[in-house]
Amino acid sequence: MALRTSTTERQRRLGAELKKLREQAGLNVTDGGAFIGMGRAHLSHVEAGRTAIPTDKLRKLCHSYGCTSAPYIDALVSMSETDGKGWWTEYRRLLKPPALDLAELEAAANSLASYESLFIPGVLQIADYTRAIFRSSQQDWSDKDREKAVQFRMDRQKILTTDQPPALHAVIHESALHVRFGNADVRRRQLLHLVRMAKLPHVIIQVLPFTAEGLSAFSTPFLLVESHQSTLHTVLAETHAASAFLHDADSFTKYRSHFHRLAAAALPPLDPDVAAYDHGTHDSLGLVQHILYTLQEH
Template identity: 65%
Template sequence: MALRTTISERQRRLGAELRKLREQAGLTVSEAGGLIGMGRVHLTHVEAARTAIPTPRLRALCESYGCTSATYVDALVCLSEDKGKGWWSAYKGKLPASALDLAELEAKADALASYESLFIPGIFQTEDYTTSIFRADDEVNTPEAIETAVGFRMARQGILTGERPPEVHAVIHEAALHMRFGGAAVMRKQLLRLIELSELPNVTIQVLPFAAEGVSTLSTPFLVLSSHGRALQTVLLETPAESLFLHDAEPITKYRKQFDRLRAAALPPIDAKVSPATHETRDSLGLIQYVLYTL
């Protein structure tokens, strides 16, 4: 039995879900493996994502664990049978594995909920804005590396207008509108891009103003991805050291509640069809237009 030398987030997620189901059923690895004619070592490798599991055995294992949600079991089968190939495969070996994992997750997502405090979300960025960010990056430090990183980020934006575009809801802190990445002209183009993207039926963009009440000013950026009929959810936290993919119930609930607080405190979404002058209160479009005026 050949074991994987490289493990993707999708494969890691399947193993984690199976381990969680087994533990909830109160079974040891040996007991669970015996239910489907699989040895303890083999099932240990499956849960560690070091090897695959055939679909009939996967379904039998879920049934043995008492899992009754057909939607959830089908989601696990999709994780197992998916080959993990896509446009991002061309970047293998050129970018960190976590970047490819994110692109694969986004491609399968039904919904994205993001909060950014200092940057415009990656899938909303213009090419010039992205380039200015990577030029200041210590890790991406050659023209070739910058070109690759920028091209990858631009390719990720294809999900916004694809055949099955996910629902995207972004809350962006006002501070991100004032950060001068690339200078005033680049920022002006970037802010206009936000207004343009808000016209897509699947995109909602809100700005969290400096004056917002009831939310922590120290809220860290995060992304919540829902996939497979929203049966699976993942929270992504990006740090200078690593990207963390969380999928346990507790952190997902925590960040879901945090996002609800942020969007409730944020200004009403950008609506380019309605003039800010007709609104009785401030809205996201009005604030963006004000920042544009001051650039």
Template identity: 50%
Template sequence: MGLRTSITERQRRLGAELRKLRERSGMVTKEAGEVIGMGSAHLSHIEAGRTSIVTSRLRALCEAYGCTDEPYVEALVDMAEDSGKGWWTEHRKLVSPIALDLAELEAGATRACSYETLFIPGLLQTEGYMRAILGSAQRPDIEPAVRFRLERQHLLIGDDALPLHAVVHEAALRIAVGGPDVMREQLMRLIEAARLPNVTLQILPFDVGAVRSFSTSFSLLHGQAPGLETVVADTPAERTVFLGGDAVVESCADTFVRLAAAALAPIDPGAVPESHLVKDSLGLIQHVAYAL
């Protein structure tokens, strides 16, 4: 039995879900392994994402664990049968494994919710803004990183465009990344992107006051079935982490609802600037842009 030398987030999550189901059922690895004709060590490797599992054995385990949620089981089957190949494959030697994991997760998501405090969300950034951000971090791989991030943005267009709901703090509009010209282009890009039918953009203004967890950026990617959501967050060490689990997902989902409720009204794709009689997201973006 060959073990993987590197484990993708999808593979790790599949194993974690199987382990969660087993533990909920009260079975130990020896008992569960006997159900599908393998030893406990082999099953442990599957649960750690170090090796694969064939569909028939995965279904047998879910049945033995008492899992009757068909959409959830089918989503696990899809995760197990997925080759892991996509547009990101050609970038494997150019960007980090974490970036590749993020691209694969986004490609498999049914919906994305994003909250950003100091920067524009990556899916909505202009090339000039990207270069200024990556350059400020003195990264040696700016060109591959820019190409990769631009490719990620294709998720937002086309017949299967990813629904995105982004809440962006006003601070991100006012931090002069790259200078006035770069920021002016970036702010216009926000308005342009918000007019896409699958994009909802709201600005959380300074005067809203404190909102629970308002200082922490995160994204919530919804999987193919309830229970397979993934929280994407950056740590102080500038490392992206992927988090699952009911408690984490529920907390972040609740926080996002609170942030969206406190934010200004989203940009209405059909509205013209002259029709805005109250302060809203479009008006604030335009105000910041005109002041540059």
């Protein structure tokens, strides 16, 4: 039994789901392993994501635990059978595991809900805006590494233009539209890019204005991901210290409730198809147009 020297978020998630099913069935590791002829230590490694589990044993284990949801079991099988390789593989030497895990997670997503307080969401950034962020935050990178990291973020955005793209709902705090990453031209082009992306039928973009009340507690960015036909849910909670992937139902329910409150307090979505005279600063496009006007003065 070969053990992995490092594990991905997907591998840890699969193990965590199997552990959750076992505990819900009221079984210990020894009893769980007995169903599939697997020793206690071996199943412990599976639940920790340190080793794989054959598909037939995975299905038998789920049924032995009393799981009857075929879509959920199929989702676990899909996670187990994939080799985890994708376009992000070539960036392994440069970027840390959380960034690669996010790319893999987004690739399997059918729905994304993003809240950002100081940045435009990564999947909606233009290259020059991303480049300006990295110049200020990754000053120890070489120009070559910085450009490769910029390309990584641009490659992430391709999920929005695939044949079956995930639905994206982004709530962006107004402060992110004012923070200066790049010169006035870069910021103007970034805002115009938001307007263009809002034309996609599966993309909703809202701005949370400074005037919104009672939401100061929600300053920490987070991302809600639904994957495998919404049978699996993940929260990516961002802090200055680290990124945390949360899978438990309570966390997802809490953050989803936060997101609904933020969306309800935000201005109506960007809608480039509405005639200009119908817009004002009371909606997201009107606010973006107002900021664009101020940038033209620079």
